[in-house]
Amino acid sequence: MTASSRYLLFHALVLLPLFVSGASGSPSPAAPEPRGWNGIYRYSFDGGTTAGGSGIVVSYTLVLTPTTCRFTARGFQTDEDIVCTARRAPTSVAVAFRHYGDGGTTDRYGNAVYSVGDRLFTLERRGARVLTRWQGYPLPDERPHPPAVYFRR
Numbered sequence: 001m002t003a004s005s006r007y008l009l010f011h012a013l014v015l016l017p018l019f020v021s022g023a024s025g026s027p028s029p030a031a032p033e034p035r036g037w038n039g040i041y042r043y044s045f046d047g048g049t050t051a052g053g054s055g056i057v058v059s060y061t062l063v064l065t066p067t068t069c070r071f072t073a074r075g076f077q078t079d080e081d082i083v084c085t086a087r088r089a090p091t092s093v094a095v096a097f098r099h100y101g102d103g104g105t106t107d108r109y110g111n112a113v114y115s116v117g118d119r120l121f122t123l124e125r126r127g128a129r130v131l132t133r134w135q136g137y138p139l140p141d142e143r144p145h146p147p148a149v150y151f152r153r
Contacts, residue, residue, distance in 0.1 A: 042061050043059075069095065092122055096120060
């Protein structure tokens, strides 16, 4: 397990229950929606195989807690750790770039791919389904993707 995976699990499994129960010593948020958007969301992109037969698979994880928004992407030619902001509404949550996991706003190659506040994607509740609207975050095939169910909690 990588350090970033341990970090995400710690925040999701240890700090979230403490914060929600008020055991952290801080007051709980006023009348929080039960679970609301908080949780761990996962999506696995399967882009088939390369000409050489390598699998084009990328796993995405979004962790939302009352105080944390973290988006990671790991897999084929992809290794990103993004600290994000989550603008929450009752039926949607907009996920935007804040900085990379190392605190910087440029990727490991020095490229400023996103500006602070750039919307990456939005999750939207439609009945029992959660649709994803990809906005500034490109999937590996760099094609447009219609709103659909991608992430699962």
